[in-house]
Amino acid sequence: MNLFDDGIRILLDAFEASVSQAMVYRRGSLVVVVTVTQGQTEYQTYDDVGNLVTAVTDATFIMRASRLVFNGEIVEPEPGDTIEETAENTITGQSRKYEIMPQGNLQCFSRDPTGQLLRIHTKLIETE
Numbered sequence: 001m002n003l004f005d006d007g008i009r010i011l012l013d014a015f016e017a018s019v020s021q022a023m024v025y026r027r028g029s030l031v032v033v034v035t036v037t038q039g040q041t042e043y044q045t046y047d048d049v050g051n052l053v054t055a056v057t058d059a060t061f062i063m064r065a066s067r068l069v070f071n072g073e074i075v076e077p078e079p080g081d082t083i084e085e086t087a088e089n090t091i092t093g094q095s096r097k098y099e100i101m102p103q104g105n106l107q108c109f110s111r112d113p114t115g116q117l118l119r120i121h122t123k124l125i126e127t128e
Contacts, residue, residue, distance in 0.1 A: 008114055016064070023061070024084040030070045036061040036083065041121060045104035057106075058124040059083075059098050065111065065118050077109040077120050098122035 020035045041060040047053050061083055068075055081100040100122050102108045109120045 008116060024086070025068065025081065026084065027070065027078065027081045032069060034063050034067050036063040041106065041119070043104035043106045055104060057103050057121050059122050061120045061122065063118050063120070065116055068118065077118060079108050083120070083122060095128045096124060097126035099125045
């Protein structure tokens with residue numbers, strides 16, 4: 001590791017500790033608890049009559065790429081995977097399930113320039 005990598009690691013540790021929460025990432029029967037920060041992302045899409053409009057994802061989750069591990073192997077997000085927020089972590093006291101999917105002109109995820117963070121785009125599919 002070099003000084004740059006050490007600095008990024010320190011910043012990511014602080015980011016996770018201050019603005020992130022634990023959620024369940026699920027792919028079929030595979031489950032892992034990940035630390036994510038929730039936000040939204042604007043994207044371009046077309047309405048029913050073909051006009052270009054700006055829309056916003058239901059939720060975008062930011063997490064360390066190295067934390068998404070199934071069977072001892074780091075994996076990338078795939079359409080159809082889900083991220084679940086427990087009722088204890090929501091203001092409304094309701095759990096939420098988000099499905100990972102491309103939205104408008106966005107793929108289902110992207111990486112930051114260092115490759116260490118994932119920005120995962122989702123749609124809210126269930127509230128309990």
